[in-house]
Amino acid sequence: MNKIIRISVQAGITVLSIAFIGISAVAQESPTYSRDVAPILQEKCATCHNPEGIGPMPLLNYAQVKPFATLIKDRTSKRIMPPWHLDPTVGIQQFKNDASLSDAQIATIGAWVDAGAPEGNPADLPAPIEFPSGAEWQLADQLGPPDMIIRSTPYDVIANGQDQWWTPNVPFEGLDKERWLKAAEFKPSYPLGKKVVHHGHAVLIPDNREEGGRRQVALARYGVGKSWEVYPEGTGMRVPSSGRIDWNLHYFPVGAEGPGDVVEVGLWFYPEDEQPELETIGEAMFRVDGLDGMARGQDIVIPPHGYQVLQGTHVLQSPAMIHSYRPHLHMRGRVMTMEAIFPDGRKEVLSQVDKYNHNWQVSYIYADETKPILPTGTVLQFTSVFDNTADNPINPDPEQWVVFGRRGVDEMSHAWLGITYLNEEQYQQAMAERRASQETLQLGQ
Numbered sequence: 001m002n003k004i005i006r007i008s009v010q011a012g013i014t015v016l017s018i019a020f021i022g023i024s025a026v027a028q029e030s031p032t033y034s035r036d037v038a039p040i041l042q043e044k045c046a047t048c049h050n051p052e053g054i055g056p057m058p059l060l061n062y063a064q065v066k067p068f069a070t071l072i073k074d075r076t077s078k079r080i081m082p083p084w085h086l087d088p089t090v091g092i093q094q095f096k097n098d099a100s101l102s103d104a105q106i107a108t109i110g111a112w113v114d115a116g117a118p119e120g121n122p123a124d125l126p127a128p129i130e131f132p133s134g135a136e137w138q139l140a141d142q143l144g145p146p147d148m149i150i151r152s153t154p155y156d157v158i159a160n161g162q163d164q165w166w167t168p169n170v171p172f173e174g175l176d177k178e179r180w181l182k183a184a185e186f187k188p189s190y191p192l193g194k195k196v197v198h199h200g201h202a203v204l205i206p207d208n209r210e211e212g213g214r215r216q217v218a219l220a221r222y223g224v225g226k227s228w229e230v231y232p233e234g235t236g237m238r239v240p241s242s243g244r245i246d247w248n249l250h251y252f253p254v255g256a257e258g259p260g261d262v263v264e265v266g267l268w269f270y271p272e273d274e275q276p277e278l279e280t281i282g283e284a285m286f287r288v289d290g291l292d293g294m295a296r297g298q299d300i301v302i303p304p305h306g307y308q309v310l311q312g313t314h315v316l317q318s319p320a321m322i323h324s325y326r327p328h329l330h331m332r333g334r335v336m337t338m339e340a341i342f343p344d345g346r347k348e349v350l351s352q353v354d355k356y357n358h359n360w361q362v363s364y365i366y367a368d369e370t371k372p373i374l375p376t377g378t379v380l381q382f383t384s385v386f387d388n389t390a391d392n393p394i395n396p397d398p399e400q401w402v403v404f405g406r407r408g409v410d411e412m413s414h415a416w417l418g419i420t421y422l423n424e425e426q427y428q429q430a431m432a433e434r435r436a437s438q439e440t441l442q443l444g445q
């Protein structure tokens with residue numbers, strides 16, 4: 001305000017009107033930590049940024065937050081934190097697990113930092129909340145304790161080294177008949193496992209290859225940022241009563257060690273006599289490369305200080321419903337776009353992740369009212385962009401040629417889609433329900 005008045009004095013003639021602007025600016029005083037910023041951090045950051053959480057520093061009080069004010073403004077304004085790396089300007093924007101900040105929240109944090117990050121009056125602080133411990137099932141609030149828990153075998157976590165893979169094969173016991181899975185949650189140990197298990201799969205290999213020949217049932221797939229899956233109402237995964245679990249756990253040493261680490265997966269089933277209408281296969285892999293039929297991602301060759309763009313297309317052989325989208329690239333991956341080209345030629349971006357960061361494997365879980373329902377013959381087209389320049393903040397070495405490989409310093413290019421294939425009748429019904437719900441929405445407005 002001082003500045004405005006000083007200028008206005010120099011300008012002479014417009015003193016009055018400018019002084020008036022100065023006064024109204026004072027009325028909108030700058031945000032304070034206690035009143036404006038603490039509630040945002042409590043809601044959107046504290047689950048990870050607490051002393052036990054996976055965030056590198058706690059952000060629970062003014063003393064903890066103040067030294068990071070500038071960094072917080074930087075990370076939130078670039079939408080790098082909280083980890084929700086979706087492009088908000090294109091594609092579907094309604095999700096069940098949206099963790100992002102609103103534009104208004106980002107602006108509040110920015111204005112607070114610009115004003116010198118004042119504390120304000122501690123009496124304005126929101127009431128402290130208890131956040132769920134990482135040792136608990138996140139879905140328990142919604143679904144109660146799991147009906148069944150399966151466990152990997154113990155692995156001794158090393159502090160330093162390259163990527164480690166742990167792949168025990170464990171009998172699957174405890175069901176006396178086939179059941180329908182409603183939800184699954186993948187839970188590394190806490191706090192150690194949450195820091196070192198980068199991603200993993202628990203896949204059931206049935207004892208009896210049943211009719212229809214299902215050779216594997218992917219009960220749960222995990223990545224930092226994606227730990228659970230709840231299928232939409234009326235949709236479930238058929239789980240045979242016996243078999244073996246193939247665990248595929250990718251541990252990434254981060255300086256912490258401990259013996260006997262065990263990963264758990266919680267399973268929630270539909271009631272015994274209830275069979276959901278739709279059968280899902282859970283998350284399925286869609287390759288993003290031009291070499292269908294060859295080993296995955298073999299055409300990844302990224303030059304030093306260069307870029308590469310890969311595209312992959314998949315024609316749907318039956319109608320399908322997509323529940324979730326989870327791009328998987330490694331450290332040079334920056335963007336992955338999923339588009340639908342409909343049989344009538346219309347093309348639509350369904351989702352685009354434009355700030356991909358390999359530290360995170362976020363699954364974008366569509367809201368029931370907006371999840372894509374696609375007819376037979378739709379082409380799903382995926383585009384991956386790799387950036388091997390020094391501009392990529394997590395590039396370990398822009399001097400290297402980069403090719404396909406399992407290590408984080410090599411590259412991959414695929415998407416995990418939560419998908420349910422439908423028959424024509426189920427498709428017609430799903431579309432009718434979608435139209436009806438849209439009409440209700442419009443009537444309600």
Ligand code: HEC
Pocket residue numbers: 040041044045046047048049054055056068071072075076081082083099101359
């Ligand atoms: C799901 C867990 C999670 C949430 C939610 C989360 N963070 Fe983070 N944050 C992390 C992790 C893990 C890192 C370190 C790895 C990385 O940068 O991706 C990090 C890094 C950061 C950094 C950079 C620290 C550094 O020294 O480089 C800042 C700043 C930050 N977070 C602020 C926030 C703010 C502000 C929010 C809420 C608006 C938030 N985070 C929400 C987990 C989280």
